[in-house]
Amino acid sequence: MTQYKVPVLPGDGIGPEIIAEGKKVIDAAGERFGFDVEWIEYPHGADHYLKTGELISEETLKELSGYPAIYLGSIGDPRIAPGVLEKGILLTARFYFDQYINLRPIKLLEGVWTPIKDKTAKDIDFVVVRENTEDFYIGVGGRAKKGESKDLLEVKRTLYSAKFGLDIETDSEEIGYQIGLISKEGTKRVIEYAFDLAENRKKHVSSVDKANVLSDIYGFWREEFNAVAAAHPDITTDFNFVDAITMWFVKNPEWFDVVVTPNMFGDIITDLGAMIQGGLGLAPGGNINPKGTSMFEPIHGSAPKYKGQNKVNPIATIWAGAMLIEQLGEKEAADTIVNAIQKNILEGKVKTYDMGGKNTTSDVGDDIARIVKGE
Amino acid sequence: MTQYKVPVLPGDGIGPEIIAEGKKVIDAAGERFGFDVEWIEYPHGADHYLKTGELISEETLKELSGYPAIYLGSIGDPRIAPGVLEKGILLTARFYFDQYINLRPIKLLEGVWTPIKDKTAKDIDFVVVRENTEDFYIGVGGRAKKGESKDLLEVKRTLYSAKFGLDIETDSEEIGYQIGLISKEGTKRVIEYAFDLAENRKKHVSSVDKANVLSDIYGFWREEFNAVAAAHPDITTDFNFVDAITMWFVKNPEWFDVVVTPNMFGDIITDLGAMIQGGLGLAPGGNINPKGTSMFEPIHGSAPKYKGQNKVNPIATIWAGAMLIEQLGEKEAADTIVNAIQKNILEGKVKTYDMGGKNTTSDVGDDIARIVKGE
Numbered sequence: 236m237t238q239y240k241v242p243v244l245p246g247d248g249i250g251p252e253i254i255a256e257g258k259k260v261i262d263a264a265g266e267r268f269g270f271d272v273e274w275i276e277y278p279h280g281a282d283h284y285l286k287t288g289e290l291i292s293e294e295t296l297k298e299l300s301g302y303p304a305i306y307l308g309s310i311g312d313p314r315i316a317p318g319v320l321e322k323g324i325l326l327t328a329r330f331y332f333d334q335y336i337n338l339r340p341i342k343l344l345e346g347v348w349t350p351i352k353d354k355t356a357k358d359i360d361f362v363v364v365r366e367n368t369e370d371f372y373i374g375v376g377g378r379a380k381k382g383e384s385k386d387l388l389e390v391k392r393t394l395y396s397a398k399f400g401l402d403i404e405t406d407s408e409e410i411g412y413q414i415g416l417i418s419k420e421g422t423k424r425v426i427e428y429a430f431d432l433a434e435n436r437k438k439h440v441s442s443v444d445k446a447n448v449l450s451d452i453y454g455f456w457r458e459e460f461n462a463v464a465a466a467h468p469d470i471t472t473d474f475n476f477v478d479a480i481t482m483w484f485v486k487n488p489e490w491f492d493v494v495v496t497p498n499m500f501g502d503i504i505t506d507l508g509a510m511i512q513g514g515l516g517l518a519p520g521g522n523i524n525p526k527g528t529s530m531f532e533p534i535h536g537s538a539p540k541y542k543g544q545n546k547v548n549p550i551a552t553i554w555a556g557a558m559l560i561e562q563l564g565e566k567e568a569a570d571t572i573v574n575a576i577q578k579n580i581l582e583g584k585v586k587t588y589d590m591g592g593k594n595t596t597s598d599v600g601d602d603i604a605r606i607v608k609g610e
Numbered sequence: 611m612t613q614y615k616v617p618v619l620p621g622d623g624i625g626p627e628i629i630a631e632g633k634k635v636i637d638a639a640g641e642r643f644g645f646d647v648e649w650i651e652y653p654h655g656a657d658h659y660l661k662t663g664e665l666i667s668e669e670t671l672k673e674l675s676g677y678p679a680i681y682l683g684s685i686g687d688p689r690i691a692p693g694v695l696e697k698g699i700l701l702t703a704r705f706y707f708d709q710y711i712n713l714r715p716i717k718l719l720e721g722v723w724t725p726i727k728d729k730t731a732k733d734i735d736f737v738v739v740r741e742n743t744e745d746f747y748i749g750v751g752g753r754a755k756k757g758e759s760k761d762l763l764e765v766k767r768t769l770y771s772a773k774f775g776l777d778i779e780t781d782s783e784e785i786g787y788q789i790g791l792i793s794k795e796g797t798k799r800v801i802e803y804a805f806d807l808a809e810n811r812k813k814h815v816s817s818v819d820k821a822n823v824l825s826d827i828y829g830f831w832r833e834e835f836n837a838v839a840a841a842h843p844d845i846t847t848d849f850n851f852v853d854a855i856t857m858w859f860v861k862n863p864e865w866f867d868v869v870v871t872p873n874m875f876g877d878i879i880t881d882l883g884a885m886i887q888g889g890l891g892l893a894p895g896g897n898i899n900p901k902g903t904s905m906f907e908p909i910h911g912s913a914p915k916y917k918g919q920n921k922v923n924p925i926a927t928i929w930a931g932a933m934l935i936e937q938l939g940e941k942e943a944a945d946t947i948v949n950a951i952q953k954n955i956l957e958g959k960v961k962t963y964d965m966g967g968k969n970t971t972s973d974v975g976d977d978i979a980r981i982v983k984g985e
């Protein structure tokens with residue numbers, strides 16, 4: 236019997252409820268495929284923060300870095316200002332473990348309702364590879380008051396004057412600014428991952444950027460993309476401006492196979508992707524460091540208003556669990572879980588409110604666990 | 611007879627074809643409502659640039675600033691690197707004339723096919739107010755090589771080390787970076803415009819940001835939003851993270867009335883908005899400086915592959931023309947044009963390929979001009 240140890244951070248809001256179902260289904264797969272998971276619970280999230288003042292300590296992160304995969308529920312609480320928990324726990328983990336790939340399958344399962352007309356499961360089946368440690372997510376920015384930080388107030392003036400020899404009459408009393416950066420290595424490795432993925436799929440990689448306006452950062456991205464593409468002559472490619480790709484996701488999702496994107500645009504287009512695959516209740520994600528510690532989570536938030544109601548859809552979390560055990564090497568068990576999700580949906584008897592059903596979170600977990608065990 | 615002078619930049623690709631129809635329809639409205647437009651043609655765009663090396667000169671901009679409204683076709687050409695024409699002409703004009711409002715109605719006309727299920731004209735009827743002169747559009751960024759620009763290479767190091775006392779073992783050989791900034795005045799004025807608009811609509815304003823991650827720039831945006839909101843107690847408001855709003859545009863467009871957004875996110879969500887209102891062929895936009903020179907354009911690009919075929923849909927451009935004459939004070943004529951577009955669509959006899967028809971660009975312009983004249 237193979238033994239795995241997996242740290243779990245159920246997190247906030249509905250996190251504990253959905254994670255319970257994810258563990259249940261993985262345990263069922265373990266029974267069937269001969270592995271056992273020891274779940275190691277971590278309390279991090281809103282309550283822990285309010286009680287102790289700790290978001291997540293370096294000590295805990297070091298400890299977690301001893302494991303190949305972490306199972307995460309959801310982070311976020313209305314009592315705490317936007318960003319504190321998300322940055323202090325979720326983004327900290329992504330950065331600390333250098334999880335440079337955020338892998339998000341956009342797959343419409345059969346029998347799932349999509350808000351998009353005339354598209355079926357065969358049309359919506361691609362994967363987004365989102366860069367996960369750079370870009371505008373590095374958290375570098377600030378404010379400047381007039382006279383206080385000449386450099387930054389000069390930025391705007393310089394821009395105009397370089398172009399037209401104009402002088403701006405008044406500068407703003409105050410500005411807010413943000414800096415994004417991408418590195419050569421950081422860009423290359425995630426694009427390479429996308430091309431490797433495409434080798435085993437439909438051999439097409441789509442790049443996302445806004446190189447016509449944010450030319451410095453994304454012109455650089457394009458160069459790296461072209462360099463990697465040159466090493467993969469069998470893979471076809473295309474470039475998409477981020478504004479345009481939101482249209483194609485809705486109008487022509489069948490065009491896509493592997494989409495690789497800088498971090499921030501990836502955040503935006505994968506939420507849209509989640510919607511076309513049937514909603515956030517059905518969208519899993521993996522934060523992956525192939526040689527380090529990865530972390531799997533539903534891409535939805537903590538839905539505080541549903542907390543404790545045993546009401547929300549656990550499928551995204553269960554699907555993320557399948558990705559987790561695939562990462563551990565249990566490919567057959569992972570496929571069995573995804574197939575069980577598909578079967579639960581096609582049978583259509585046990586489903587949560589978002590899919591038009593009346594069942595509870597745990598009913599759905601039970602049903603999928605049953606199917607996994609082959610009962 | 612009121613006389614107007616309107617500069618026209620037909621631009622590249624299909625630009626001249628669609629602008630011809632826009633002028634035709636405005637001229638028809640002039641006949642009916644007793645005004646006359648003298649069109650002053652400007653050659654700026656790809657051909658002019660390739661011939662003369664000029665994008666748009668300060669002299670030309672100064673000359674254009676003598677007019678209240680400019681009519682723009684579309685800019686962009688495959689012979690020229692992405693960004694050169696867009697930044698050198700379109701964004702230059704937006705910045706030079708300080709057109710701080712980019713107004714984009716997201717309105718599904720009756721009889722238009724939308725890719726979204728279960729939504730009709732009454733569900734998709736809102737307006738996006740996009741900030742248009744700041745944010746990541748200021749064009750400030752660059753590259754740095756290891757050792758060359760310590761400051762910027764230190765950014766990433768600082769980020770990690772401040773958090774965890776870590777030292778990054780290797781720094782990148784090269785980075786690309788980009789800076790965005792918003793000013794207090796620049797943010798306030800566009801949010802105020804949005805609230806004023808909502809006063810005459812359904813009295814609801816939705817803000818878009820990503821304050822949980824890009825906290826410096828968009829935390830600032832939120833503060834300004836709250837300050838303006840406090841002065842409008844009769845208007846209800848909500849905050850939307852940009853990733854989430856792409857989902858609601860598709861799933862619940864009926865939630866929105868006026869959406870106000872920083873520049874870059876506005877670029878992204880208005881393309882998605884264009885898609886849910888039936889596609890780029892139907893989406894107009896206005897770059898507005900209420901006390902200066904405004905500029906009206908379809909939000910689509912120059913579609914080079916259709917150039918010279920008299921094939922594409924001119925409705926976005928005709929609608930932008932309606933916005934233009936409304937800006938000049940011809941409200942009744944503007945409404946008449948929008949109603950004529952609606953009537954052309956409902957009659958369903960004269961339409962371009964994208965709407966399932968076989969007519970030409972000029973057929974559609976003729977038909978709408980006919981309706982405008984009341985023939």
Ligand SMILES: CC(C)[C@H](C(=O)O)[C@@H](O)C(=O)O
Pocket residue numbers: 321322325326502534822823853
């Ligand atoms: C919660 C938030 C910080 C996060 C992100 O922006 O990455 C989320 O939206 C996601 O996509 O995982």
Ligand SMILES: CC(C)[C@H](C(=O)O)[C@@H](O)C(=O)O
Pocket residue numbers: 447448478696697700701877909
């Ligand atoms: C062409 C491009 C520079 C422009 C923009 O990004 O603003 C376009 O996408 C738009 O939305 O008007």
